Amino acid sequence: MEPAVTDQSTLKLDDPDQSPDTDVVIFDGQCRFCTAQVRNLSRLDRWSGRLSFLSLHDPRVADRYPDLAYDDLMAQMYVVDRQGRRHGGSEAVRYLTRRLPLLWPVMPILHLPGTAGLWRWGYHQIAKRRYRIAGKDCDDGACSIHLDR
Numbered sequence: 001m002e003p004a005v006t007d008q009s010t011l012k013l014d015d016p017d018q019s020p021d022t023d024v025v026i027f028d029g030q031c032r033f034c035t036a037q038v039r040n041l042s043r044l045d046r047w048s049g050r051l052s053f054l055s056l057h058d059p060r061v062a063d064r065y066p067d068l069a070y071d072d073l074m075a076q077m078y079v080v081d082r083q084g085r086r087h088g089g090s091e092a093v094r095y096l097t098r099r100l101p102l103l104w105p106v107m108p109i110l111h112l113p114g115t116a117g118l119w120r121w122g123y124h125q126i127a128k129r130r131y132r133i134a135g136k137d138c139d140d141g142a143c144s145i146h147l148d149r
Contacts, residue, residue: 014042014051015053024054025051026078028055029058031134033134044100048101051099076088093110
């Protein structure tokens with residue numbers, strides 16, 4: 001099991017334990033690109049308070065969401081909504097455009113009929129290169145196995 005990391009406290013993100021009636025965004029807290037995107041999401045959610053955040057490396061993720069495998073979490077961000085449904089990757093992004101009022105202007109673009117496959121492909125291309133995009137952020141070599149997935 002991965003050691004607990006402190007990225008939650010250093011990012012000053014809403015924690016699901018303090019905000020239990022929120023959708024939980026599960027992200028790679030050891031990835032600079034991912035944490036930057038989560039900071040943006042947190043800013044977009046500032047007034048609505050609909051989201052809380054957990055790094056996939058936080059032990060609570062494995063305890064609370066045992067159906068989400070580590071490799072799946074490393075491959076894409078997940079949003080677990082208040083009803084317990086899991087939204088992964090581009091579907092999570094599309095879900096967030098419906099959930100956060102400040103993202104509503106981009107919602108029509110991401111929901112054009114027939115484009116879901118394109119958005120999945122695009123998300124996958126960015127996700128598998130995320131360490132290269134923002135610089136690899138781990139010294140133990142664990143990230144290298146995910147660079148070319």
